Amino acid sequence: MASRVVDQQQVRGMAVAGGGVKPVKKAVPDGRNRKPLGEIGNQQAVRGIEVKPNRPITSDCRNFRAQLLANAQAAAANENNKKQVCVNVNGAPAVLDELVPVKRAEAPKEVPKKLVIVKPKPKEVIEISPDTVDGLIEKAKPEKKKEGASKKKSAPTLSSVLTARSKAACGLTNKPKEVIVDIDAKDVGNDLAAVEYVEDMYKFYKLVEHENRPHDYMDSQPEINESMRAILMDWLVSVHSKFELSPESFYLTINIIDRFLSVKTVPRRELQLVGISAMLIASKYEEIWPPQVDDFVSLSDKAYSNVQILVMEKMILGKLEWTLTVPTLYVFLVRFIKAAIPDEQMENLVYYLAELGMMHYGILMYCPSMIAASAVYAAKCTLNKSPDWCDTLKLHTGFSESQLIDCSKVLVSLHAKAAKNKLQGVYKKYLSADRGAVALLTPAKSLLPPAKASGRSS
Structure with a gap:
């Protein structure tokens, strides 16, 4: 039989030479020898057969795509030029010209006018009835009369001038009111000033100052007179300065003496003892470090003993019922x-x-x-x-x-x-x-x- 010549395709990894097939060594994959893959549709040529590459996008396709893009841009431009907003008088929504066909002869007459006109929002209108108008007119008339009357009153008259002169001569003119100063404004941040309660405190002091107030007692004291009291007070001023006591102690001492003499008859020889005991009580009430009993004994040149001072102190507190918190x-x-x-x-x-x-x-x-x-x-x-x-x-x-x-x-x-x-x-x-x-x-x-x-x- 005659042998048939058959073209063999080049196989990957094989080389054709002299009609024989020889194995070809594969190249070692190396990063330097790597090449980008070609198109998947392309095929390698086989000896004796011409193979054309598969190209999905041809020049005709490119031209067709460019034509479609140009048509779309032209259509968009025409659409923008033709798009018109139609305002419906009856309140219907606006539509485009492409949706609502309009005759070309009528379009330039009606459509442009409707595009320019934009109706404002409707405003509320308040209707005034004739009765309301009449009432407003009647209310406005007395105001005019009052204005006229005030103008007439503002005009000076002879009687008003004479009245003003007579008031000025008698000192009855209206003087402007004086500004009352807030004396506690500076002490707002001082807790010891008790700004929130100080007014109420002094209202209370004014109410109770008569409850513990000494009355006229000199007639009820057979051995004491006004000059003796003055001598005692003058000596207590020196004692107060000697001990460097607070002013509260001195004023409370005088208050205790007068209150005690108002309720108890005291012989002349014990008047100074009353003064010493009263200052001892006031010092204990007001001072942090009050004087001792021995200090008063030495100041009195030992005219009274410790026991006598303490006994008189007890007697004074009993007569005053231990009431020492008084507004002096x-x-x-x-x-x-x-x-x-x-x-x-x-x-x-x-x-x-x-x-x-x-x-x-x-x-x-x-x-x-x-x-x-x-x-x-x-x-x-x-x-x-x-x-x-x-x-x-x-x-x-x-x-x-x-x-x-x-x-x-x-x-x-x-x-x-x-x-x-x-x-x-x-x-x-x-x-x-x-x-x-x-x-x-x-x-x-x-x-x-x-x-x-x-x-x-x-």
Whole structure:
């Protein structure tokens, strides 16, 4: 049989040479010898057979795709040019021209006009009935009359001028109200000042100051007179300064003595013992380190023993029913001085006048709050502080200027006599430079009797 020649395809890993097939060594995979794969559809040519590569995208396909892209862009441009918003008068939604066919002859007439017109939102219209209009007109008429009447009243008349002049002559003109100063504004952050309760505290003090107030007891004391009381008070001023006690202790001592003498008859020889025991009680109540009983024994030149002082102390507390928390003169002085907004000189002068008053038995006819307010008023008059009395002081003291005149005159007269008085305890105390030497100030002439004022000026 004749042999048939058959073309053999080149197999991977084999090489065709002289009609024989020889094995070809595979190349070692190396990163340097790697080549990118060709198209999957391509095939290697076999000897004797021409194989064309498989190309899915041809030049005709590219042209067709470019034509589709150009058509789509042209359609989008035409769509943007033709897109029109139609506003329906009846409230129907707007549609496009492609959806609603419109004749070309009618389009340029109707459509452009509807595009430009945009109706605003409907506004609420308030209808006013004829009755309402008439009522508004009637209400407006009296206003016009009032305006005209006010214009007529504003015009000055002869009677109004005469009335104003007469009020001015009598001092009845309307003065502007004074501004009341908040004296506790600076102490808001100070817990010890008790700003939230201080007003209520002093209202309570004003109510109870008459409950523990000593009455006129000198007639009920057969062996004691006013001068003896003054001598005792003058000696206690020196004792108080000797022990360097607080002002609260001194004012409470005087209060205890007067209250005890109001309810108990005391012989003359025990009057000093009453004063010593009263200061011992006040010191125990007010001081952190009160004086000892032996200290008072030595100050009295051993006129009384320890036992006598303790017995008198027990008797005083029993008669007073252990009531020691009372509004003394010092309590009101602190508050009223603060309301006066003083300087250091005025503050020392107020205390000086108050202590001069305590030496005087006749001052007991006035309550402690009035004595304190009168001392402030007399000090302002002495230093020529203007005004003598203001709304702030009237509010916090509760007294008007006319109510303080009598008590103030008593204090100023004691001030005028202090330099020549035999009892110099208070006078020397306020002659020191530490207290501003206020004892040397000239008393207020406006509160002195005319004869004394003229005698001092001459």
